[in-house]
Each structure stands twice: as C-alpha cells, then as structure tokens.
Amino acid sequence: MSDLDQLTQSLARNLKHWRGERGLTLDALAARAGVSRGMIIQIEQARTNPSVGTTVKLADALGVSIAALLDAEQPPQVRLVPPEKAVRMWSTSTGSHTTLLVGADSPGPLELWSWHLMPGDSSASDPHPDGTMELLHVTAGVLTLLVDGEPHSVPAGTSAAFEANVAHGYRNDGAEAVDMTMAVSVVPAR
Template sequence: MSDFDQLTQSLARNLKRRRGELGLTLDALAARAGVSRGMIIQIEQARTNPSVGTTVKLADALGVSITTLLDEEQGPQVRLVPPEQAVRMWSTSTGSHTTLLVGTDSRGPLEMWAWHLMPGDSSASDPHPDGTMELLHVTAGELTLVVDGESHPVPAGTSAAFEANVPHSYRNDGEEAVDMTMAVSVVPAR
C-alpha cells in the first residue's frame, strides 16, 4: 500500500471514529465544518483525499489536530517523527510547500508546521474556531502576514502571534524564499 493510500485510509478511519465519539451525524458534521455531507461520506469511505482546506475545516469542527486525523495509530507518551514521516500538506509548482512536522491533542490540538514560500506565492486560510492561536517565526526572507485584511511585514528573525478566528493568509511579496516555523493551537471541541 502506498503512503498516499495509507494516508487516505487513516483519514477515513480517524474521521469516522472521532465523529462517532462526538455523537455527530453526517449532517451535523457537515454543518459544523462547512463541508458537504457527500464529501464527508467519500472521505470516510476512503474514496477521496480532500484538500488541505477541507481537512483543516474537518479537524477544527472535530476539535482535533490534523495530525490526529492523519495518524495511523495513537502512539506512546513520547512520539518521535522522523523527517520521512512528516506530512507534506500543500505545495505549488514553483516550490512552495508546508509540512506538518508534529502535533498532539493533549489539552487541545497543537500542531507544528514548517513552511517554505517561494517569491510571489501565497496561501489563504479560512477562519478557525474562536480561541485558535497561531505563532510563527520567520527564519529567512520576509513574510507578508495578512490578518483580517490588514498586512503585517514579518522579516527574518521576527515572530508573530495572532488569534486565527478571522480570514488570514501568508504571502511572499519579496524576491527570496520565505522559511518559517508555525505552531497552531486549536481550542478543543465542546
């Protein structure tokens, strides 16, 4: 079975399990996540691999990290994630990409990401649930962070923190690649 097939199977199994744990019907999860019922059925039956945006919406609606939805198994107290097991979630033909390095659901979902954003590329995100925080640190280039329509230049060596319950995006308006590390803390579903 390919890595892609394993990812699809893990997502199907974990989405269905978590939805059941919360007692959510397909319609309730669809309404909560803003994702069609048909798409959720396809994901739970491992017939499709959704976009990053859809996966984020489902994780947010279930109050878990993307890592939890993609994990093959819940591991021991200490879980090491070697580079070859980090999950590439988004990429462009110009070389931009994001990689989910590690995540946990202890005391609410928490994820750590590595970003590489080529000149001229950008990535937009829908609002996350109230209380979701994002922390980022730019290590190369200058990021243009747009939060609720307001642009903030974030040069190398600078960190930023913001509540991500509004539309936000990450842009590289410069001439060199932007590298950054980002942590996302999501408030657990109630």
C-alpha cells in the same frame, strides 16, 4: 500500499472514529465544518483525498489536530516523527510547501508546521474557531502576514502571534524564499 493510499485510509478511519467519539451525525459534522455531507461520506469511505482546507475544516469542527486525523496509529507517551514521516500538506509547482511536523490533542489540538514560500506564492486560510492561536517565526526572507485583510511585514528573525478566528494568509512579496515555523493551538471542542 503507497504513502497516499495509507494517508487516505488513515484519514477515513480517524474521521469516522472522531465523528463517533463526538457523537456527530454526518449532517451535524457537515453543518459544523461547512463541508458537504457527500464529501464526508467519500472521505470516510477512503474514496477521495480532500484538500488541505477541507481537512482543516473537519479537524476544527471535531476539535482535534490535523495530526489526529492523519495518524496511522495511537501515539505512545513520547512520539518521535522522523523527517520521512512528516506530512506534506500543500505544495505549488514553484516549490512552495507546508509540512505538518507533529501534532498533539491534549488539552486541545496543537500543531507544529514548517513553511517554505517561494517568491510570489501565497496561501489563504479560512477563520478557525474562536480562541485558536497561531504563533510563527520567520527564519528566512520577509513574510507578508495577512490578518483580517491587514498586511503585516514579518522579516527573518521576527516572530508573530495572532488569534486566527478571522480570515488570514501568508504571502511572499519578496525576491527570496520565505522559511518559517508555525505552531497552531486550537481550543478543544465542547
């Protein structure tokens, strides 16, 4: 089984599990996540590999980390994630990419990401649930952080924090690659 097939199977199993754990019908999860009922059915039957945006919407609606939806097994007390097990979530033909390094679900979803943005590339994100915080630290280049339409220049060595309940995005307007590490903390689902 390929890595993609294993990821698709894990997502199908975990989405079903967390939807059941939260007592949500397909229609309730679809409404809460803004994802069609048909798409959720296809994901739960491992017939499709959803976009990063769809996966984020489902995780947010369930109040779990993306790692909880993608993990193949239950984590032990200490979970080590070797580089080859980190999950590449987004990439472009020019070499930009994001990697979910590790995540946890207690007391609320918490994720650690590695980002690499090539000059001219960008990634936009829909608003997350109220109370979701993003922390980032730029290690190379100059990131243009967009929060609710307002650009913020974040040069190497600088960190930023913001509540991510509004549209936001990350853009590289410079001539060199941007590297950053980002943590996302989501408020637990009620």
